[in-house]
Structure formats: structure tokens, C-alpha cells
Amino acid sequence: xxxxxxxxxxxxxxxxxxxxxxxxxxxxxxxxxxxxxxxxxxxxxxxxxxxxxxxxxxxxxxxxxxxxxxxxxxxxxxxxxxxxxxxxxxxxxxxxxxxxxxxxxxxxxxxxxxxxxxxxxxxxxxxxxxxxxxxxxxxxxxxxxxxxxxxxxxxxxxxxxxxxxxxxxxxxxxxxxxxxxxxxxxxxxxxxxxxxxxxxxxxxxxxxxxxxxxxxxxxxxxxxxxxxxxxxxxxxxxxxxxxxxxxxxxxxxxxxxxxxxxxxxxxxxxxxxxxxxxxxxxxxxxxxxxxxxxxxxxxxxxxxxxxxxxxxxxxxxxxxxxxxxxxxxxxxxxxxxxxxxxxx
Numbered sequence: 244x245x246x247x248x249x250x251x252x253x254x255x256x257x258x259x260x261x262x263x264x265x266x267x268x269x270x271x272x273x274x275x276x277x278x279x280x281x282x283x284x285x286x287x288x289x290x291x292x293x294x295x296x297x298x299x300x301x302x303x304x305x306x307x308x309x310x311x312x313x314x315x316x317x318x319x320x321x322x323x324x325x326x327x328x329x330x331x332x333x334x335x336x337x338x339x340x341x342x343x344x345x346x347x348x349x350x351x352x353x354x355x356x357x358x359x360x361x362x363x364x365x366x367x368x369x370x371x372x373x374x375x376x377x378x379x380x381x382x383x384x385x386x387x388x389x390x391x392x393x394x395x396x397x398x399x400x401x402x403x404x405x406x407x408x409x410x411x412x413x414x415x416x417x418x419x420x421x422x423x424x425x426x427x428x429x430x431x432x433x434x435x436x437x438x439x440x441x442x443x444x445x446x447x448x449x450x451x452x453x454x455x456x457x458x459x460x461x462x463x464x465x466x467x468x469x470x471x472x473x474x475x476x477x478x479x480x481x482x483x484x485x486x487x488x489x490x491x492x493x494x495x496x497x498x499x500x501x502x503x504x505x506x507x508x509x510x511x512x513x514x515x516x517x518x519x520x521x522x523x524x525x526x527x528x529x530x531x532x533x534x535x536x537x538x539x540x541x542x543x544x545x546x547x548x549x550x551x552x553x554x555x556x557x558x559x560x561x562x563x564x565x566x567x568x569x570x571x572x573x574x575x576x577x578x579x580x581x582x583x584x585x586x587x
Contacts, residue, residue, distance in 0.1 A: 329406030377511020407432030415516025529558030
């Protein structure tokens with residue numbers, strides 16, 4: 244059986260008429276609640292580390308800091324549910340979408356944890372490698388880590404943008420082995436990285452706003468790595484990269500074992516493995532997403548019957564603002580919660 248398709252609209256405000264305005268406004272101006280976290284550092288098998296930001300009823304960051312403990316052991320037990328949230332490219336637990344989702348679920352008694360991809364928690368990681376869109380092995384390590392901390396919780400997983408593609412790729416590759424998860428969601432995931440990367444390299448706003456925003460921090464971090472690991476990174480090519488293809492070709496692909504950007508974008512895409520997902524999974528993409536327009540989104544025969552493809556006409560890239568001016572980010576966590584509760 245094919246996947247189900249939902250085209251119900253996101254109630255986008257009239258004053259945000261298209262994908263760019265919906266994307267930029269949600270990232271910079273829309274109102275959202277703020278969440279605070281307690282941080283746990285976990286060593287990885289290859290000698291690096293990841294930082295996980297936790298919040299839960301009864302887990303108070305100020306009290307943890309005063310006691311000198313970074314994270315209580317054991318964690319306060321959730322009522323029933325726990326959520327692991329994977330952020331997007333150059334995101335973190337401070338990203339507006341992460342803050343909005345965290346506060347929504349925590350206020351309903353959930354434990355929420357935001358694992359940071361390497362180099363995204365405010366401190367450089369220890370190795371030349373960083374993170375990438377298809378890092379399903381890293382997703383698996385993060386999921387195993389949080390599951391060990393709360394083995395009796397009903398775990399749910401959400402991935403946003405890059406984190407959504409990596410999560411969906413992991414779910415497809417893991418198949419039935421991922422069924423310990425109650426449900427999952429990929430939000431604005433660039434499931435076709437070749438199409439998404441090419442789109443971001445085309446057009447004034449894509450090249451001069453989104454691409455330059457990403458390159459600014461990516462280049463800074465990579466320059467720091469070149470100083471830590473002399474001779475391992477072609478820093479001249481990185482510094483001269485004009486778009487994400489050139490950056491990925493110079494750094495992301497070679498340092499993570501790919502032949503080049505084209506090989507990386509092809510092999511790291513989650514779209515080919517959506518048919519193998521065995522966990523109930525919401526794949527939410529607005530059809531006017533400026534990072535991955537609707538013509539590249541998966542059809543019902545390109546995903547398993549465990550997948551619900553929700554493709555509203557409006558919403559932008561991780562936008563989904565709603566309400567009166569200046570808007571809010573309440574619709575997205577509510578949509579995810581509805582799916583987790585009902586499967587629809």
C-alpha cells in the first residue's frame with residue numbers, strides 16, 4: 244500500500260503571502276515561548292562528543308547549576324512520553340522552531356531532549372569531521388543514547404530540515420529495528436538533496452540570503468578546524484565557496500567520505516528509503532518551500548504505508564506562522580502533536 248497524502252492547509256496569514264516571507268518571518272520575528280535546558284555531554288565512539296539539551300517537568304536548570312550537577316541521574320521520569328528533536332543546518336536548541344516545540348511538549352508533561360550535531364552547541368568538536376545531511380549513523384547513536392537514559396518512556400522523534408532528512412534516512416535504513424519509537428516526524432526535510440541544493444544555488448534570495456547566511460557560520464567553523472588540523476582541509480577552496488555545492492565539494496563531502504558534492508547529495512538523500520520506513524511517520528513539507536519546491540516532493544508511491552505525506556500549499560521552509568500580526572509558531576507543534584496522538 245502507498246503512503247497517505249494530506250493537503251490540508253496551514254493557516255498562513257494573508258500578510259505573509261509566499262514562501263520567502265513565510266520562511267524569513269518565522270525565523271526572525273514570529274512570537275514563540277522560550278525554553279531553558281540542562282546540558283549533558285556524551286562522548287562518541289570515535290573520540291568526539293555531542294551535547295544534549297534536556298528539559299522536563301521537575302528538571303530545573305538553575306537548581307542543577309547550583310548543585311554543580313549538569314544533569315540529574317536518574318532523570319525525572321516523564322508521565323508517559325518523551326521527544327527527541329533534531330535541529331536543522333547550523334541550528335541548535337536556541338532555534339525558534341526548537342524553542343516553540345520544546346515548550347509546547349514540555350508544558351504537557353513530556354521530557355524533551357535536543358541533541359546537537361557536532362559543532363552546533365557553541366563549542367568546536369574534537370575531530371576534523373562535523374555533521375552532514377545524511378548522517379544516519381549519528382542519528383542512530385543519538386537515539387540509542389537518549390533511549391538508555393529513559394528506557395521506559397514512549398519515545399517520539401522529530402527532525403527539522405537537515406535533521407529531518409537525516410532522521411528519515413535513519414528510519415528507512417533501520418526499518419523494523421526502529422519500531423521502538425512510537426512515532427516520528429520530518430519537518431521541511433530536503434529529502435532530495437540534489438534538487439534542494441540546486442534550488443538554493445538559484446535565484447537572488449536563495450543565493451544572497453539563505454546561502455550566505457549558512458556559509459557565514461559554516462566557513463567560520465571550518466577555518467577554526469583548519470587551524471586545529473593543519474593540512475587536512477582545503478581552506479582556500481572553502482573560503483572561495485560561493486554556494487553550498489562549492490562548500491560541500493571542498494569540505495563536507497571529502498571529510499565525511501564522499502567523492503564530491505554530487506556524490507554526497509545523491510547518497511545522503513532520504514527520498515530513496517522512504518519506502519522502507521516501518522515507524523508511523525509524518526513527513527511535512529510546504530509545497531512553496533523555497534529550499535525544496537513542491538515538484539520535488541515525494542508522491543504516495545515513493546513512501547511506505549507507515550508514512551503520512553502532509554503537503555500544504557503554504558508554509559515556507561520551517562515557517563508555518565499563524566495568527567494575527569506579528570504571528571506565532573503555535574501551529575507546527577500542534578500539528579505534530581495531533582499526528583502523534585491520532586496518526587492523522
